[in-house]
Every structure is written in C-alpha cells, then in structure tokens.
Amino acid sequence: MAVSVLILISFGYLLLLFVIAQWAENSARKGRSLINNGWVYALSLTVYCTAWTYYGSVGHATRFGIDFLAIYIGPTLAAPLFWLVIRKMIRICKTQHITNLADFISTRYGKNIELGVLVTLLCLLGILPYIAIQLKAISVSFNILQEKSPSTNTFFLYDTSFYITLGLALFTILFGTRKVDVTERHEGIVAAIAFEAVIKLVAFCAVGIFVCWGAFDTMTEIFEKANQHKELQKLFLMNDYVAGRWFYLCSLSMLAIMLLPRQFQVTVVENVSEKHINKAIWLFPLYLLIINLFVLPIAFGGKILLGDTVDPDTFVLSVPLYLDQKFLAVIAYIGGFSAASSMLIVSTIALSVMVSNNLITPLFVKTGFFQTQDKKSWQKILIYSRRISIIFILYLAYLYFVLVASRFSLVSIGLISFVAVAQFAPSILLGIYWKGGNRVGAIAGMLLGFIVWFYTLVVPTIVEAGFLPQALLKEGFAGLVWLKPTQLFGLNGLDPLSQAFFWSMLFNFGAYMIASFWVEENAQEHNQAEIFVNIYQYSTSYESVVVWKGSAFIPDIISLMNNFLGEIRTQKALKVFAQKYQSNFDPHKMTTDPQFINYAERLLAGSLGAVSARMMIASVVREEQITKAEVVNILKQSQKLIKLNTELEKTSKALQNANAKLKKMDKLKDDFISTITHELRTPITSIKAFSEILVDNTDLEEDEQQHFLHTIIRETNRMERLISQVLDLEKLQSGNASLHFSCFNIHMLIKDCLDTLKQIVKEKNIQIDLITIEETTILEADYDRITQVMLNLLYNAIKFCNEQNGIIKIITTPNQHNQLEISVIDNGKGIDPQYHEVIFHKFYQAENQQFKKPKGSGLGLAICKQIIESHQGKIWVENLPENLTKFSFLLPLQQKMTE
C-alpha cells in the first residue's frame, strides 16, 4: 500500500480525535458534559486494552495458548471491588484535590516530598518501556501495511512513527494542559478515549469475524485444524507450571487495573460521579470478554495460514493482507492505532502531571525560582512545565523504542511494567485501610520491591540485549547461584515473571510492615492516615480535621491563590469559603484559623501538587510545630463532633416526624369537630324551622301540628344519638370503657338483634338467612358491646341492600385458631376496594365531605372497630362476586361445647 495513503489515513484519524475532543470541550463549556455518564466512564477504563491486547495477545496465544487470558481475568475479578477500593480512592482524591498517583502516596504519608520523587521516578522507569512498545506497535503495523520489511537504520526524520509521536504529543498538550487545575477534568481527552475504545473493539471483532467465516468456513474448522497442527496441539493442554502462573498473573493484573498510572487517571481523577462505578463494574468486564473472543481463532488461523513466516504479533494485520483484504487491513490498522494511541495519551498525561508536580515544581519552589519571575507568569510556568514534561516523556519513550524495545515482544515488556506498578500496592491499598503504615515503611517497601523487580526482570532483558554478560543469567551474580535473576534464592518452581512478582512483593510488603512498626510516625502522617482511612467521615469536614497551628496574613495567602489559580477563580473560591464555613470571613486580616489555610492549600494542591502547595503555603505563613498528641486530640474532638452531629440530625429528624404527626392529628381533630358540628346543624335546623312554624301558625290543623311536633322529637333523638356516639367513641378510644365479660351463645345474640330489627326487615321486605356451622358456640365477651356491633352491621346491611329483593346472610364459622368469624353479607352496590380500609376511620366522612353528604353519623363503624379490637379481635370488609358485600369480625372463642 502506498505510504502517502497510509500517512493520510493516520493523520486523518488523528484529526478525527482532535475534532471529537474539541467537540467534547465545547459541550462541556456549554454545560452539557459528554463524559458525565456511566457508559463513557466504563469505556474510558478500557484504556487498559492497549496494543498489547490488540496485537500482543494473538502472538502470545500462538506460543502459550490461553495464557493470554489471565491478565483479563484479574481485572474481571477485581471489578466488584471497585465499589470498595476505587470509590474510596475517588473520595480521597476529590476531598484533597489529588491528581495523580505520586501525590496520592506522598499525601497519605504526610505530604512527604521524598516519596513523591521516588514514586515519580519509579513510574517513569516502569512505564516508559510500556509507552515505547505502543510506539513500536504503531511503527511495525505501519511497515506491515506498506508491505516492506522494516529497515533497521532509518534516520528519525524519515521515520513516520516519529511524526505520529509528534502528532500525539500535540494532541496531549492541547487537550491535556488546557487548565492549570488538574482536578478539572479533561473532557476532550476522556471523550476521545471512549471513542477509541469503540473503534478498537469493532476493528478487532471485524478481523476476528473475517478469519472465522471468511478465511475459514467456521470457527470449529479452525480449532479442528489446530488440533492436528503439531505445534498448536500442545497448547490445548494445561500443566502444573501453567496453573501456578495463572494465579500470579491474575493477582498481578488485579493490582495493575487499580494502580497503573493511566488507570488511576481514568478511574479516579477523571471520574465525574461515584455512581458511574456501578455501570463500570459490569460493562468493563463485558468489554474485556468481547475483545478476547477472537484471539484464539485469529492466532490459530494465522498460524495455520502463515506458519512461521511472519511475527505472530502481527497476525491481526498480516492475515487480512495475506488474503488480499486491503480494506480490512486498513480497518485493523486503525484499530491498533487507536489501542496504542489511547494508552499513549493517557499515560503521558498521568506521568507529566506527576513529573511536573513532584519533580519540577518542588524544585522551583525550593530554589526560589518563582520569586524571581513575574507573579503573573506563575500560572504559565506551571502549564509549561507540564508541557515540557509531556514532550520529555514521549521523547524518552521514542528513544527507548528506537534503541531497545524493538528487540522484545509486546507482552513481555507489558508484564514487566505490571510488576513495577504492583510495587505501589502496599503503600496504597494498605495505606487506605490501615492507619499504622507510615512514611518510612512506604519508602523502604517500595525501594526494596523495585530493586528486586529491577534485578529479576529488567536485568535479564539487558543481558538479552547484549549489554551485560550472559553468565549473569546462567550462573548468577558473581557466580552465586542463589542470585540468579530468574531463580532468585533458588526458587525454581515458578516461571521468571511469577517469581519476580512473588519476591518483589514479599520484600516490599515485609519492609513496609517492619518499618511501620519500628519507626514512629510524625504528627502530619498521623493526621493524613486518619483522614485517608476514615475518608467517608471526613470528606465533608476536611478543612477542620487537618491540624495546623500558626499565624498568617490573609492577603498573603490570597495573593498566592491569585498567582496560581487566577483572580476569577480565587474570588469565586473566597465566596464559596465564606458561604460554607465563615459568613464573617474578612479577607484583610491576620488569621490563625487553620480552616482557611487548609482550604487554600487544598485548592493550590489541585494546580501545584500536594507537596509544592504545602511548601508554598509554608513560605508565606508563620507555622508552629505541632505534636502528635495535638493531632490525636483534635481528631478525637472532631470525631466527637461528627458523632454529635449525626445524633443531632437523628434527634431533629425524630422531632420533625413527631411534629408532622402532631400536625396531622391536629388536622384530624379539626376535621372531626367540623363534621360533628355539621352533623348537629342538620337536626337543629329542622327543629328551629318547625318550632318557628308552630309559633307563627296557631291555626294549623291537628294532624299537621302533630306531624311537625313528632318531627321535632325525632330530630332531637337524632342529636342525642349522635352525642352519645361521640362520647362512646371517645370513651372506647381513651381506654376508659370497661368491658363486662360474660359467657353467652352467639346465636342467641344474633336472634335477639334480628328480633329488634323485625319491623324494618318486614317493611323493606328483606330475606334474612342465618347459616351456622355449630348450633351452640359460646363466646366470652361483653354482651351489650357485641350486640351494638351486630346491630350496627345489620343496620348498614339493611340500609344498603338491594331495594327490590334484599337478601342478608349471617354466617358464623369457627377457624383453626380457636376464633369465631361472624359475617354479615348484603346484596347492595358493593364498596370500592380503595375505601375498604378508610370506612372504619372515624374521620372518613370528614375527609370526603366535599363530595358526599354523610349518611348517618359516620361513627358507627369506627365504634365497631374499637369494640372488636378491645376484644383482641379483628374487623374488616371484602367484596364477594355478584356484588355481595361482606363485613366480618373475628372474636376469640373461649370454649367449644358440644352437647
């Protein structure tokens, strides 16, 4: 394929990334963040899948079978832990404005400058080769598409990958160093990364599908043929050696997914909301699963088709080319380019922030460089130091690629990087859960771990590259066999990588623990340890739990903020501070208030890094030494305060609830009174009207006069009934009604009630059926009260049953729990189920007053409920088929007698 076309495609793709990033930045400025959703977040995490995944897995699979899978199983297993570990790290970083791994570790151990430097250097050492192999992947793939063998000695100005590196550096600088405050997210970059995640997945699957169903007939065919292939055959077997390696690779990649600087960048620093973790927990492993589906088919297919003629690391490209699928090959190239470039961009940003925050800025602060410059240019200095770091890092990576990386496979260098970042595990993972770990432990552990790492993994590569004698590998250092890098201390049951991981972690962890117990931590460390471990308690009150003692002139601090944050942001920040903490904050005074100092320091940390911010603040204030006892004391107080606060919250919530309840009861009472008075008004109205008529019309006829007088009496009775019902209910509710228990036959009671109602039953022509299971059922209850209930239910049934052919059934049935159920069924209109509950409410009618004039007092059923409940019984209503309404109540049976 013509070079010019390839160059056009490469830079066209790069241009597309620029467009997407710019679009995302513009949207963010308009307040519509593209990256504020779980999908983009989860996709951005797949920056884990680099050229190693894209090209290297296939090559690895041709040699070691499914060994390649282990480093995806680790992250899949780790994903559920995100909710615990990553969420905590996010909370810590958001609270303290931490923007990179080195700041994270140095802050945890008391904002220690040496730790920051150490972590940064180790990251550079560990990650640079990893970045270099991405460049290698881009360069190799470019050459393959050109279909010419890579010329080894090209002058860099003729090397396309050099220009691509430059293009990526430009992209990273443009979208990675736009703002000084790194805590403000890189919207453009994250959007571009998420886009690249889709591209690499689609491209890889396209090649996979082509190999399975284009180059071969089915996927099964590939495996069948592989099974007969004498080299591939062996890969289907797993031996003990492989099983041990799997354990170490899984553990190693579990750590890598959380500790790689680029992963830290996308999962922690760029995170918009902790909620997005929920989606990433399942989406990220799913992505890993899909991108690995076609690794084996491509690997085996490539081996069957191409044999040993080409490097298996390039099968993704060379298989389509071999079968003359030029277009597919270009797609595959773009996919590989996106996998490599996303890693390059994010890693470079993460490392550059580290370098600038922990190496360059502290140096500037220490040497007083800032003081010699114009204050207005301080912000620019920060940005340029970050930009220079980016160029420096990419240049080093390029150099490494040209000089060294071309000699090694993608997977081997990637795994060496994994073991390097695993060395941060004790300081970070123990550091956020265990307060005991301290600065000396962290430094000792990391240093030892790295020495072991260097000796067991890096030295052998140097030997292989020919810079050191072969004897070192075969006979050990100075002829000492137990110092053989690949079998350190005579450990020979493991492969070189597993043993390196094992020894480095053992030394690292051991040194961390021993030194932490041995050396006493200082006040600052103790302070930060407490905050890191208990971050969920402190995240809202951070400024008041960082202990600080001294005095400062507020304008000094504000001018510092102005210089590094810009005046607009500083003004905004001061306003926020006044709102959040001190409404009477005066920016012109002296202060000894730690809250303000901590607030300012935290903001500066977002731009300068934790260590430099600390030093900058220290340079303008008069600080006093604090002791550990003071820290412990203040933390204890704030703990107490937090506890008191939560208790206060609880109490005030309880009070609010009680108040709401009281208000509701008050309203119910009001409603009740208004119902009652309304109910009284109706009979009084009639009484008054008829009395006036009788007084004004002395000439009434005898029977008319009688009729009016009787009406007055009837209405008076109605009032009396109502008043006694109200009093009755009140008595029952307050528990002042004493029940007079006696034993009686329930059927006698029912018959008595029916006798009382004989007259109206006859008038309304209602048919009454009494259905009983046992003739004599003895209850122990208050006879008069139960009669009251029975009469009430029967009255209602008579009132509401069908006017033409009313039927009322009374059923008594004992149940297994030694209770008797008494039901009254009528064939009226039925009751809407939504009212089944409320009709027993004394205020039911009050609540519905607007719509319906109450029939009866509205107290009958409420009284029944009170009576039945004071007998430990239950009353309810249900609808039966054919519009039947069934009111039932349960009463405990005292005894059952059978004659």
Place this chain on the structure above:
Amino acid sequence: MKVLVVDDEPNILLSLEFLMKKQGYQVFIARNGQEALDTAFNEKPQVIILDIMMPDVDGYEVCQRIKKEKTLSNTKIIFLTAKTKEADIQKGYDAGADFYMTKPFSTRELMKKIQEYQN
C-alpha cells in the same frame, strides 16, 4: 310566583314546602344538583333556595350554570347551607348568589327576603 327548593334533607324540604305554600307560591322540589338544573330550566322559577353539599353537582356549580343561562337572568338565588366558613360564603357570592343564609336559619328572615324579591 315560582320557587324552587333544593336540598337532600327530607325534613328541611318539608318545612320549606309548607312555608312557601302558605304564602301562595308555586313550589318545586329537587333533591340533587342535576334535578335542580333540569327543573330550573323547565320551570324558570323567580327564586331558588339552594343547598351546597349535594351528592352529584354541588350548589356552587348549579348557581354558576343558572347565572350563565340568559333565560334565567331574573332568577334570584339564595344559598341555604350548613357551610358557615368565611371562605365558603365568599365562594357562594363569587358563584353569583344573591343571598347567603346559614343553617340553622330563621324562617322569618328567609320569607322576608323572598318577599323582597317578589316585589
């Protein structure tokens, strides 16, 4: 003169019917809002005595609808109701009532008001 009495309480209807007949008015009776509207449109009474709380169409709405009807522009409406709150009374007048009386009421005062409307 035609008078329409609207209420769902039988005893109140009985007393009002007696009072109207005694004055020689022609009395029509309605027990709910819909019945009241039908009778009002058919008979075009000069005076309507109207309760507010009724099961279907409430008194306010009956009042509003009658006041909108051009053929009933001469009809006077007196609310006679147990709703005694200031807000309810205001609502009654807002609906277009000519007079608002609360229960229990004075028969004499009511008759005086009706006589006023007759003249």
